[in-house]
Amino acid sequence: MNSRDQKYIAIxxxxxxxxxxxxxxxKYDPLNRSGHEGFHVTEDAELHIDDVNVMREHKLIEKKIPxxxxxxxxxPSETGQLVHQYGENxxxxxxxxxxxxxxxxxxxGPNGIGKSTVLRILAGELVPNFGTTIGDLDWNQAIEAFRGTTLQTHLERLRDDSVTISYKQQRVDSLHDANAETVRDLLVAHSDDPDRFVDDLDxxxxxxxxxxxxxxxxxxxxxxxxxLSADADLYLFDEPSSFLDIEQRLSVAQTIRSHVQxxxxxxxxxxxxxxTLDLLSDAIHVLYGEPGGFGVVAQQLAVRTGINQFLDGRLKEENVQIRRNSIDFPTAGERGVQYGDPVLDYPRLEKSFEDFSLTVESxxxxxxxxxxxxGENALGKTTFVKLLAGSVEADERTVLDEVTVSYKPQYITPDSDETVRERFTAVADLHTQSFTRRIQDPFELEPLYDRSLGSLSGGELQRTGIALCLARDADLYLLDEPSAFLDVSRRVSLAxxxxxxxxxxxxxVLVVDHDLFVIDRVADRLIVFDGEPSRHGRAxxxxAMRSGMNAFLASLEITFRRDERTGRPRVNKPGSQLDRKQKSSGEYYYSG
Incomplete structure (x- = not known):
């Protein structure tokens, strides 16, 4: 990229x-000197410059400012070794x-930035072309490009077929194996010790x-x-936490860490x-760039440093702003929670099925x-909502206040070829200012309107499902796992x-989610489910957030602290000094 094409912003x-x-x-702004508008003082005495006007020459002013x-x-700009390009443009x-x-x-990094491409290359599934489509591709070109680096050895082993790779793909909605019909068959196909992880992974x-x-x-x-059952030199995991509850996510992280060590x-x-990433990783690479355009693997950082710089939106060592705004984590108290009038006042409820029962406190x-x-999976969260909505009757018939519920299910399956516009037209008037302001613009629907539901990516389908739920006319809204398939920035934005x-x-709005960052950001209060999954649940x-999170995390024997700089919740290592200290004080969810 020509240095003149580099874009800058002023912080x-x-x-x-x-x-x-x-x-x-x-005074020293080169734009102001040439008769254009650069830095200027607004009516409220703030210093300002439009992002589109910031240029490299403004760094001269930066040096003069105390x-x-x-x-x-x-x-972000395209920098480093071009490893692979999909087609001419x-x-x-x-x-x-x-x-x-x-x-x-x-x-x-965000979706569409090349994380799966990186895994495919390191797994040997994709031979890098280094931006050219001329001639046959081979690993020797890749080895030569990275000669003298630690990566050279791995690429040589890929060429020589002397490295064993075990790769968990991103999508697990269907597990395909020609020789496996059952779970046992699949585990046997991958290992001589198929029972090795059956207890660790339940x-x-x-x-x-x-x-x-x-x-x-x-x-x-x-x-x-x-x-994990495969005897491998390199293990690759693409989004291992999807569909897992909080306890399962942390258990999986500990199992993977133990095996690798x-x-x-x-x-x-x-x-x-x-x-999960914090608990799993020994180091972090942040990937940045332009989703769908280009991706850059930044240099390796310590876990805390890497995550915090990603949240800040600026990689200090690379001297690059990867996002215009930082991501912070305000607590419910900082949001100034105020309760309005009751919409629903419900009594203690019970519901029994053949193999499962649920108790709901008033x-x-x-x-x-x-x-x-x-709460864990299979404790009756969906049944709870159906009880409130009246679509399921409690064991002892109870007359509840009449409320309508709009529900986004956990799994969204596009069941027709209709377009996004057609689906929304069936539930709302797309031409009102209210719809545009509250639904269309916040959820960025306009680019999706003329696409069929079946053509949407997982993240686009999730965004559409959330917006559809909120577009319906209802008294109460329930969103089941709205964070699935979304990257960190999109999760924060949607929360x-x-x-x-x-x-x-x-x-x-009631939000069921297993990502505690989403819950921490979206919730004013909590409903905590406990019990024995698939047997009995209690709601x-x-x-209050603090008491609810303490009760929930105590049942899992997990403690969280807040990062001193960003305020993000972080898992304490089990048995650590801070973990023991918080457990002894009963403060499992440190909100200070």
Missing amino acids: IDQDKVTDEVRNIAV NDAIQIVPL GFRMYDLPIPEDGRIVGLL LRSIRDRSLADLSGGERQRVAIGAT ETDAAALVVEHDLA GQIHTGESIGIV DKIHQFSKQTDHP SAPQ
């Missing part, structure tokens, strides 16, 4: 802007992460079940078990759940509040939009 710390800073910025009040930072991938024996390297009770009859979470655990194998993991749901619902929707409309009354 202005208004708290550090003094009269001296204003005068220097306005106290780092202004920083001129480059936006297709997506371009720059640089590769380096597998390390006995360590797990995490890959963190697979014993489903070993004889058909692969076609597994739930999403069961498919994920089976896929991870089959991957015991075998001294190398591992790479792509993961959007930051708690509670109230108020206007304009967002309620998080947490904020869901919370904003409940405040703008005064309609309560608590809605309660």
Whole structure:
């Protein structure tokens, strides 16, 4: 890329802007000197410049400004070794992460930035073309490109077929194996010791079940078990937390870590759940660029440093701004939670089925509040909502306040060839200002309108499903796992939009999710489910975030702290000094 094409933005710390800073910025701005508008002072005395006008020459002003009040930072550009390009004008991938024996390297970045491409190259499924389509591709070209680096050895072993790779793909909605019909068959096909991980991953009770009859979470655990069962030099995991509840995510992370350390194998993991990624990884590569355009693998960082710089939106060592805004983690208290009038006042409820029973403690749901619902899988969360909606009757018939419920299910399956526009037209008037402001614009629907539901990616389908749920006319909204298939930035953005929707409309929104970052950001209060999965569940009354999270995490014997700089929740290592200290004080969810 020509240096003249490099784009920059100005980061202005208004708290550090003094009269001296204003005068220097306005006086020495090359745009102002040439009769155009550069740095200027607004009516409220803030220093400002439009992003589109910032250029490299503004770095001269940055050097003159005291106290780092202004920083001129480059936006992502194509840099490093071009490793692979899809077609003449297709997506371009720059640089590769380096597998390390006995360590797990995490890959963190938005969807469409090349994480799966990186895994396919390191797995030997994709031979890098280095931007050319001339001649036959072979690994010798790749070896020569990375000669003298640690990556050279891995590429030589790929060429010589002397490295064993075990690869868990991103999609586990169907597990295909020509020689396997059951879970046991699949595990036997991958290992001489098929029972090695059945207890660690809670697979014993489903070993004889058909692969076609597994739930999403069961498919994920089976896929991870089959991957770990193989005697491999390199393990690759693409989004191992999808469909798993919180306890399962942390258990899977511990199982993968233990195996990699015991075998001294190398591992790479792509993961959007930051708690899981934090617990899993020994180091982090942030990937940045332009989704669908190009991706760059940044240099390796320590786990905490890498995640925090990703959240900041700026990679200091690369001197690049990867996102215009930082991602922060305000607590419910910082949001100033205020409860409106009760929308639903429900009594204690019980519901029994042949093999499962649910007890619901009495509670109230108020206007304009967002309620998080947490708990293991198979504890009756969906049954709870159906009881409130009246589509399922309690054992002792109870007359509840009449409420209508709009529901987004956990799994979204496009069941027709209709377009996104046609589906929304059936539930809402697309031409009203209210729809445009609350649904269309926040959820970026306009580019999707003329596409069929079946053509949408997992993330696009999830976004559409959430927007459809909120577009319906209802008293109460329930979103089941809205974070699935979404990257970190999109999860944060949607959590904020869901919370904003409940405040703008005064309609309560209930959110079931296993990503604690999403719950931490969206929820004003919590309903906690406990019990014995598939046997008995109990739903608590809605309660304050702090007490609810303490109760939930205590049942899992897991403690969280908040990162001192970003405020993000982080899992404490079991048995660590901080873990023991928080457990002894009963503060499993440290909100300070």
